[in-house]
Amino acid sequence: MGASPQERPLSPEKAFRFSARALNPHTVEARFSISDGYYLYRDKLHFAVEPATSGLSVPPLPDGKVKEDQFFGRVETYRGNLIVNLQLDGTKPGQKVVIQAESQGCADLGICYPPNVQRVTVALPAADSAPTKLDETPRKQWFQ
Amino acid sequence: MRQATYWLWMGAAAVLALAGGAALAVWDQTPRDATKLLALSLPDTSGRQQSLDQWRGKVLVVNFWATWCEPCRKEMPEFVIAQRELGTRGLQFVGIAVDQKEKVEQFAKDLDLNYPALIGGYDAVDISKSLGNDLSALPFTVIIDRKGHVARTQLGPFKPGILRSTIDSLL
Numbered sequence: 123m124g125a126s127p128q129e130r131p132l133s134p135e136k137a138f139r140f141s142a143r144a145l146n147p148h149t150v151e152a153r154f155s156i157s158d159g160y161y162l163y164r165d166k167l168h169f170a171v172e173p174a175t176s177g178l179s180v181p182p183l184p185d186g187k188v189k190e191d192q193f194f195g196r197v198e199t200y201r202g203n204l205i206v207n208l209q210l211d212g213t214k215p216g217q218k219v220v221i222q223a224e225s226q227g228c229a230d231l232g233i234c235y236p237p238n239v240q241r242v243t244v245a246l247p248a249a250d251s252a253p254t255k256l257d258e259t260p261r262k263q264w265f266q
Numbered sequence: 267m268r269q270a271t272y273w274l275w276m277g278a279a280a281v282l283a284l285a286g287g288a289a290l291a292v293w294d295q296t297p298r299d300a301t302k303l304l305a306l307s308l309p310d311t312s313g314r315q316q317s318l319d320q321w322r323g324k325v326l327v328v329n330f331w332a333t334w335c336e337p338c339r340k341e342m343p344e345f346v347i348a349q350r351e352l353g354t355r356g357l358q359f360v361g362i363a364v365d366q367k368e369k370v371e372q373f374a375k376d377l378d379l380n381y382p383a384l385i386g387g388y389d390a391v392d393i394s395k396s397l398g399n400d401l402s403a404l405p406f407t408v409i410i411d412r413k414g415h416v417a418r419t420q421l422g423p424f425k426p427g428i429l430r431s432t433i434d435s436l437l
Contacts (some may be wrong), residue, residue, distance in 0.1 A: 131401055131421070131422075133405060134401075134402075134403055163334075163424070191336065192339070193333060193335075193339060193373060193376070194334075226334065228335070228336065228337070229403075230423060231402060232337040232405075232422040232423045233335075233337060233401075233403040233405070233422045234332070234334065234335035234336065234337060234403065234404050235401070235402065235403050235404075236332075236364055236388055236391050236402060236404070237388075247268075262272060
């Protein structure tokens with residue numbers, strides 16, 4: 123079910139819910155849960171981490187749905203869930219990091235949002251361990 | 267006893283009506299007065315400052331838009347046609363772009379934009395917020411009558427016919 127024109131549009135924070143959790147001391151899973159009827163632009167998605175010494179490297183983002191835009195040419199969009207595993211080479215076990223995600227998207231009902239920044243604090247595990255399955259990892263995060 | 271029950275129901279209905287009215291008043295926070303918007307001055311694509319106050323007395327349609335907003339771009343050709351057909355009767359469109367000057371310039375050229383495109387940058391979102399656009403989304407349009415009162419605000423594109431009928435009723 124997409125958003126109908128009668129619905130009151132969601133705030134960008136609700137339309138594009140951002141969360142992050144540690145998979146191990148050097149990997150953070152960043153996730154966007156995109157509400158039905160809303161989409162994010164691939165080329166407007168940017169990640170940053172604090173402290174800057176965390177040594178963030180962002181892998182190539184997954185392919186999105188390709189759309190030809192009259193003004194911008196080829197653009198890619200995401201719907202549903204988007205997961206990106208961020209590598210942090212400069213972190214220490216047990217450290218806390220702030221993951222910052224800048225995103226920009228629109229709703230099918232015909233509105234777009236300006237770039238929006240969301241931040242999540244993640245506590246990295248104390249001991250180095252292999253990445254655990256998504257549903258088995260306790261959530262250690264504080265939303266700001 | 268029956269009469270007492272009647273008045274009890276009437277009282278309850280009155281309380282509910284008042285509460286409903288109050289709830290609506292809280293929901294609709296669109297300012298009716300456009301003084302703040304009309305006092306706004308922003309640069310156009312050539313860098314010249316343009317005050318919205320210069321169009322006071324006209325039916326003014328202020329459209330917050332951006333090139334990165336596809337729904338915004340889609341409805342703008344209709345604005346161009348309306349400006350061409352009704353400009354002599356006192357209609358004035360003004361676009362406030364939440365965008366970079368270079369992109370606005372290019373798009374205005376592509377579309378043969380026949381009304382001013384002012385550059386608001388991302389700060390323009392805050393201006394639209396003060397006019398009821400609490401989601402900071404685009405397109406957001408404010409129609410102001412000749413007396414400087416907000417006649418209508420619209421988040422998202424206008425439905426077919428709504429823009430013209432609103433303008434017609436004000437010209």
